[in-house]
Amino acid sequence: MMAQFGIFLLWSPWIVAFIRQVNRVDQEFWLPKPDWDTIIKTLRALLNASAQTQSNQMMTWILCAVLCFGLMYYRKKLSIFLFLAALFVIPVLGELIVSIRRPILSIGP
DSSP states (O other): OHHHHHHHHHHGGGHHHHHHHHHHHHHTOOSOOOOHHHHHHHHHHHHOTTTTSTTTHHHHHHHHHHHHHHHHHGGGSHHHHHHHHHHHHHHHHHHHHHHHHSOOOOOOO
16 A cells, blocks of 8 residues: 555656646547447457458458357357357447547557
8 A cells, every 4th residue: 555655646746747638638539439330340350350351351251150150059058158259249349338438449551
């Protein structure tokens, strides 16, 4: 507890500058709000990052099929099924929910 308090005291002179910077970033935010195209590109990148070319799109469909077969296989083992579904869904939904307030979902060039 004392170490945390010491760190806070050492960092406290920067609090005013930090608050100013946060306000400036909040006023001049550079990322656009996500649309359906951005969400689809994100899901494609999560499934297969090399699927940006036409020849690699087949691999995306193969990975989607493997994902569906895996979910069908584990549907009888509900705990594993829910765990695998949560591993895929929670990060994407988390980014989308946060992006309602301040966009964080961005796909590189």
